[in-house]
Structure formats: C-alpha cells, structure tokens
Amino acid sequence: MGLSSLPELLQLEKSLEEAHGLVSSTEQTSLLLSHFELISSQVSSPSCEVSADEIEKLLQSDGDFNLAQCCNKCHQKLFYNDECASKGELQADLQPCCYESVERYKHAVSLDVSFWWFLLNSFPCCVMTLPNYTRLMLTHGIPPALRSRIWGLFTLAGNAQGTTDNYMENLYHSLNKDVSPDISIIVKDVNRTFPEISMFAEYSTKTKFENILNAYSIFDSEMGYCQGLQFIVAPLLFHFKDDLKTFNALVKIFELNKLRPIYDHEMSGLHLWFFQFDKIFETEVPELYAHFKELNIDIQMFLAQWFLSFFSITIPFSFLIRMFDVLLLEGVKSTLFRVGITVLSKNTDLLKTIQDSELIYQHLLSENCWGIFQQDVDLFIDSVMSLPVNHYSSEHLSTLEDVFSKKGIEDPILERVKMRLYG
Amino acid sequence: MSSRKKTLLKVIILGDSGVGKTSLMQQFVNGKFSQQYKATIGADFLMKELVLDDKTVTMQLWDTAGQERFQSLGVAFYRGADCCVLVYDVTNPKSFENVSLWRDEFLVQANVKNPENFPFVVIGNKIDVDESKKLVSLKKAQQFCANLGNLPLFQTSAKEAVNIDQAFDVIARNALQQEENDEFQDEFNDAININLESENQGCAC
Ligand SMILES: Nc1nc2c(ncn2[C@@H]2O[C@H](COP(=O)(O)OP(=O)(O)OP(=O)(O)O)[C@@H](O)[C@H]2O)c(=O)[nH]1
Ligand SMILES: [Mg+2]
Numbered sequence: 060m061g062l063s064s065l066p067e068l069l070q071l072e073k074s075l076e077e078a079h080g081l082v083s084s085t086e087q088t089s090l091l092l093s094h095f096e097l098i099s100s101q102v103s104s105p106s107c108e109v110s111a112d113e114i115e116k117l118l119q120s121d122g123d124f125n126l127a128q129c130c131n132k133c134h135q136k137l138f139y140n141d142e143c144a145s146k147g148e149l150q151a152d153l154q155p156c157c158y159e160s161v162e163r164y165k166h167a168v169s170l171d172v173s174f175w176w177f178l179l180n181s182f183p184c185c186v187m188t189l190p191n192y193t194r195l196m197l198t199h200g201i202p203p204a205l206r207s208r209i210w211g212l213f214t215l216a217g218n219a220q221g222t223t224d225n226y227m228e229n230l231y232h233s234l235n236k237d238v239s240p241d242i243s244i245i246v247k248d249v250n251r252t253f254p255e256i257s258m259f260a261e262y263s264t265k266t267k268f269e270n271i272l273n274a275y276s277i278f279d280s281e282m283g284y285c286q287g288l289q290f291i292v293a294p295l296l297f298h299f300k301d302d303l304k305t306f307n308a309l310v311k312i313f314e315l316n317k318l319r320p321i322y323d324h325e326m327s328g329l330h331l332w333f334f335q336f337d338k339i340f341e342t343e344v345p346e347l348y349a350h351f352k353e354l355n356i357d358i359q360m361f362l363a364q365w366f367l368s369f370f371s372i373t374i375p376f377s378f379l380i381r382m383f384d385v386l387l388l389e390g391v392k393s394t395l396f397r398v399g400i401t402v403l404s405k406n407t408d409l410l411k412t413i414q415d416s417e418l419i420y421q422h423l424l425s426e427n428c429w430g431i432f433q434q435d436v437d438l439f440i441d442s443v444m445s446l447p448v449n450h451y452s453s454e455h456l457s458t459l460e461d462v463f464s465k466k467g468i469e470d471p472i473l474e475r476v477k478m479r480l481y482g
Numbered sequence: 483m484s485s486r487k488k489t490l491l492k493v494i495i496l497g498d499s500g501v502g503k504t505s506l507m508q509q510f511v512n513g514k515f516s517q518q519y520k521a522t523i524g525a526d527f528l529m530k531e532l533v534l535d536d537k538t539v540t541m542q543l544w545d546t547a548g549q550e551r552f553q554s555l556g557v558a559f560y561r562g563a564d565c566c567v568l569v570y571d572v573t574n575p576k577s578f579e580n581v582s583l584w585r586d587e588f589l590v591q592a593n594v595k596n597p598e599n600f601p602f603v604v605i606g607n608k609i610d611v612d613e614s615k616k617l618v619s620l621k622k623a624q625q626f627c628a629n630l631g632n633l634p635l636f637q638t639s640a641k642e643a644v645n646i647d648q649a650f651d652v653i654a655r656n657a658l659q660q661e662e663n664d665e666f667q668d669e670f671n672d673a674i675n676i677n678l679e680s681e682n683q684g685c686a687c
Binding site: 244250289324329360 | 527
C-alpha cells in the first residue's frame with residue numbers, strides 16, 4: 060500500500076532532473092546526498108511502518124497551523140492568535156487568496172501522501188531514488204503534522220513512530236540529576252527565548268527547555284553552556300514537544316555537523332567559518348563585497364550573531380522552521396552559509412546605497428534585513444534552495460580550509476585559533 | 483573647532499550576561515521595556531541622536547554579549563570608543579565583582595591612550611526589585627567607584643525607566659569631552675606628523 064504512485068514519482072523525478080540539467084551544470088542534489096550519506100552511515104535499524112492512511116489523516120488534521128500565520132499572497136493574518144490557530148479558527152475577514160494558504164497543508168494531494176509515506180518508511184531508499192523530488196518537497200516545506208517525525212528521522216532522534224532508544228533515555232535522566240554551573244544563565248535565557256510564542260511562555264515548556272540545556276552542558280562539560288544553543292533547541296522542542304527527543308536530536312546534530320568547535324571556549328571553529336564565508340561572499344556577491352571593503356566593514360560583526368544563533372536573533376519564526384527543514388536534511392553549515400549569502404545578495408541594492416558602515420551593521424543585525432522578503436517564507440526558501448550548491452559542498456569548504464590553515468598569521472586571535480585547530 | 487562637522491560618539495556597554503545591558507539601551511533609545519529581548523549573541527548596535535546644550539550629536543551604542551567566551555571573538559570594535567559603560571545587577575553580587583574585570587579587559591582591548599583619564603560610567607541596574615533582593619549596597623558601589631578615580635555611578639531600572647536619561651546624559655557628555663580631547667590630540671599629532679614629514683622630505687637620505 061502507498062507506493063502505487065511510485066512510477067509517477069519516478070517520472071516526476073526524471074523530469075526534474077532533466078529540467079535542472081537544462082539550466083545549470085551543477086548537481087543541485089549533491090548537498091542532500093552527501094549529508095544523507097553521513098546520516099545513513101549511522102542508521103542501524105530500519106524505520107517502522109507508518110501507513111499511508113495514517114499520514115493522510117495527519118495531513119488533514121487541524122492544529123499546528125501557527126506557522127502558516129499569514130497568507131502567502133496578501134500577507135493577511137490567517138488566525139487571530141496562536142490559540143485560534145491551534146483550534147483551527149480562521150479570521151473572519153479572509154480574502155479568497157488566503158484560503159489557498161489555509162488549504163495548502165490541509166488537503167495534501169495523494170501524490171504528496173505517497174511521497175511522505177515513502178520518506179517515512181524507508182528514507183534511505185526515498186532520498187536515493189528521488190533526490191530532486193525530495194528537494195522540491197523540502198522547498199515547499201514539510202507539512203507541520205509530519206514535521207516532528209521527519210525531523211526525528213533525520214536527526215536520528217527517533218524512528219518513524221517517534222520513539223527514542225533506552226540508552227539515551229537513561230543518559231538524559233542521569234545527566235539531569237546534576238545541576239550545571241551555568242544554570243542561572245540557562246534559566247535567564249529560557250525566559251527570553253521566543254517568549255512571544257505561547258508554547259514557550261508555558262511553565263511546562265520552560266522546565267523541559269531548562270532540562271535540555273542543563274543536560275547538554277553537563278553531557279559536554281568541557282564545552283559547557285554556550286549562548287546560542289537555546290536557539291537551536293527552540294525550534295526542535297517546538298515540534299518534538301518532548302524534551303528527551305529534543306536532547307537526543309541536539310546531540311546528533313552536533314555530532315553530524317561537527318558544531319562543537321564553533322561553540323567551545325575559544326570559538327576556534329567560528330574563525331574558520333568566517334574565513335570560508337568571506338571567500339564565498341567575495342565570489343557570489345562581488346559588488347556588495349567590494350562596497351563592504353570600501354567601507355571597511357568587518358563581516359564578523361554580524362556573522363557571529365547569524366551563525367551562533369542560527370539567525371534566530373532576528374529571523375521570523377516561520378522562516379526559522381523552514382530553514383530547519385533544509386538544514387536537517389542538507390547540513391547545518393552549508394545551509395547557514397546559503398542563508399547568509401541569500402540575505403546579503405537580496406539586500407545588495409539597498410546596502411549599496413548606504414555609505415555609513417554603522418547603518419550597514421544596524422541593518423544586518425536587526426529584523427530589517429528580512430524586510431526584503433516581505434514575510435513571504437516561500438520566497439525566502441526558494442531563494443536559498445536555488446543558489447548553486449557547488450560553493451557549499453564539503454569539498455569546496457575543505458579547499459578553503461587548506462588556504463586558511465596555510466595563511467600567514469598576522470593576527471594574535473587567529474594565531475591562538477590555529478594553535479587550537481591545527482596544533 | 484567646526485561645529486558643523488557631524489559629531490559621532492561611540493559608546494560601548496559591558497557587563498555580565500543578564501544584568502540588563504540590552505534593556506537599558508532599548509529603554510534609552512526606544513523608550514520601552516520588554517521581557518522579550520533575546521540574549522545578545524556577539525554584539526548588537528543601536529544609534530540615537532541627541533542634543534547636548536546646542537550641539538547635535540549621534541550616539542553609536544555598541545551592546546555586547548555578556549558571556550565570557552564571546553570575548554574570544556575579538557573586540558576590534560572597542561577601538562575608538564569615547565566612553566565605556568560598566569553595568570552590574572544590584573541583585574547579583576558576582577556581576578558587581580566582575581565590573582573591575584570588565585574595565586581591565588576594556589582597557590587592554592581598546593588600546594586607549596590615557597587609561598587614567600578614560601571616561602567610564604558605572605550603572606547598577608534593576609533597582610525596582612524588592613529591598614530584600616538587593617544584594618549590592620549603594621554604599622559599597624560608591625566606595626568602589628571612588629577608588630577607581632571617582633567614576634560616575636547611577637542606580638537605574640530599565641524596567642521602570644528610572645534614572646536612564648540622567649545616566650545617558652552623563653555618558654554622552656563624558657563621551658563628547660573625550661571626543662574633543664581626542665580630536666585635539668589628533669590635530670596636535672597631525673601637526674607633528676606634518677612637521678616630521680616635511681623634515682623627512684627635506685632629508686637627503
Ligand atoms: N526587574 C528588572 N529586570 C530587568 C531590568 N533590566 C533587565 N531586566 C531583566 O533581566 C533579564 C536580562 O536582561 P537583558 O537586557 O537581556 O540583559 P543583557 O545584559 O543584555 O544580557 P546579555 O545579552 O546576555 O549579555 C531580562 O529578563 C530582563 O527582562 C530591570 O531594570 N529590572
Ligand atoms: Mg543583551
């Protein structure tokens with residue numbers, strides 16, 4: 060059951076591949092496939108079966124609409140507040156165009172159901188056979204009702220049914236018998252992480268949130284709690300709801316994406332990221348790069364905020380969730396880089412008219428840098444996903460790393476960083 | 483000195499995480515308090531224009547992240563600061579103890595010309611809390627500021643907008659004073675450099 064539409068999916072896959080071949084020579088699926096290789100090398104058990112019927116039901120169920128708050132066309136708010144959204148109570152004065160956005164997740168066409176069924180039941184096979192189609196579906200966004208299961212699969216935090224393993228459960232509970240030395244700052248941060256979203260204002264969510272960060276800072280006590288982590292946890296907890304599963308996912312995301320060096324005490328890895336990003340920025344958005352050089356702009360000023368918080372300091376929450384769809388399947392670093400390049404390139408015309416470096420910092424460090432997308436999350440994700448991926452591949456990044464490691468040391472901070480990274 | 487030239491005052495705000503740096507700046511710049519300001523990651527930046535006596539000045543306020551490891555990101559933007567604000571939380575004695583560490587760190591990183599004369603302003607924030615929660619006494623703070631060369635001290639509440647304008651008025655004035663001293667110093671140095679250059683040109687070697 061469920062795979063009756065497989066031939067049709069394969070046909071679509073083939074047309075997508077041909078279409079890509081016509082417009083560019085780069086293999087757009089390469090990030091997906093290489094990150095997927097990493098993930099699948101760690102999967103031992105095959106995922107359990109979820110029936111297509113169940114998926115259809117999930118896709119049609121109400122609730123979890125808080126993310127599709129606005130109409131894609133007229134930007135009208137669809138729900139008065141989160142609570143109405145969770146009950147599915149629509150605003151009274153919706154325009155005809157808004158209903159499309161409402162319907163979008165509600166009535167998944169049967170082909171979509173088949174695809175998600177395939178992905179949930181044998182994601183290795185699905186990604187391998189339908190890489191272009193998988194990317195297309197990612198670009199459209201994972202349906203909210205399925206998100207927690209799919210994120211669970213791709214972070215190895217649970218199987219298709221959403222269950223986690225015993226070892227992690229025991230670990231998590233034993234870690235939380237201790238209290239992190241950073242607990243007071245953890246509590247403060249939990250209180251100021253998306254408090255405008257009703258779920259994060261709830262006492263029970265806050266307790267889970269604190270436990271996750273507490274456990275992680277003891278799990279890796281040498282790294283400890285680093286501010287920025289709360290913003291990785293927030294979207295995961297928002298969909299998983301369960302703290303153990305979120306903790307599990309956090310551990311796996313760090314491992315798979317080698318995030319530790321950017322958050323450790325020296326933040327040594329971050330300097331390498333800055334260097335690599337600078338080179339990519341120079342080739343991808345040369346006009347703006349030249350303008351920044353002229354004004355002596357230090358890109359680290361905003362890149363530190365962007366990378367360490369996964370853009371969360373300023374990004375709209377709905378954008379953040381959709382960015383997570385991509386970064387969990389295509390890799391954290393390559394996705395954060397692509398989002399950074401997208402923000403810079405989309406703002407190029409505006410930034411080029413600004414001659415004051417302070418005003419440029421202010422623009423890029425504030426919500427203003429997202430204004431260009433006019434709340435249109437599809438436009439945002441489309442722009443990110445349509446960047447040619449070759450500059451973000453692990454091969455290209457390691458070529459840049461070679462340049463970085465051989466670069467002459469002219470700066471005492473970099474000197475320390477390199478000692479740490481390369482001995 | 484020409485008054486038509488745009489006067490930019492660069493101010494850096496330092497202090498432990500959670501003492502209320504972002505809230506203070508927001509209260510000063512936008513006149514509001516919100517529980518919703520996120521933790522600062524790296525650094526943030528705000529500007530405010532203000533009139534001091536007859537002079538219009540633009541304040542560039544650099545808000546920094548309080549967690550210690552962010553120092554390793556490099557603090558190039560400390561350079562050229564005209565005033566540094568050191569914030570502690572009156573409910574948190576540790577944050578008060580760290581004020582002098584923040585000051586030292588600033589002096590090292592900012593590479594200021596006359597460390598003894600550089601303007602610092604100290605702020606004890608969150609005075610709106612219950613008396614019983616105030617763990618850093620005003621007296622202790624006054625003593626501390628006196629010892630560091632009579633640094634101006636303000637007890638503020640970003641939440642209830644207490645003493646914010648007073649504190650930032652002094653911050654701005656001290657920054658302006660510093661700016662003008664620096665400018666004078668620079669002109670003086672330029673004059674010397676010009677002399678040296680012309681001398682060099684005259685030299686046959
Ligand atoms: N009662 C009270 N609470 C305050 C006051 N100012 C800030 N807070 C609270 O203290 C917490 C931290 O405030 P922030 O302004 O984010 O602190 P910060 O110094 O910028 O912290 P970092 O960005 O992590 O360095 C928040 O929960 C604020 O709501 C105040 O004057 N009174
Ligand atoms: Mg702050």
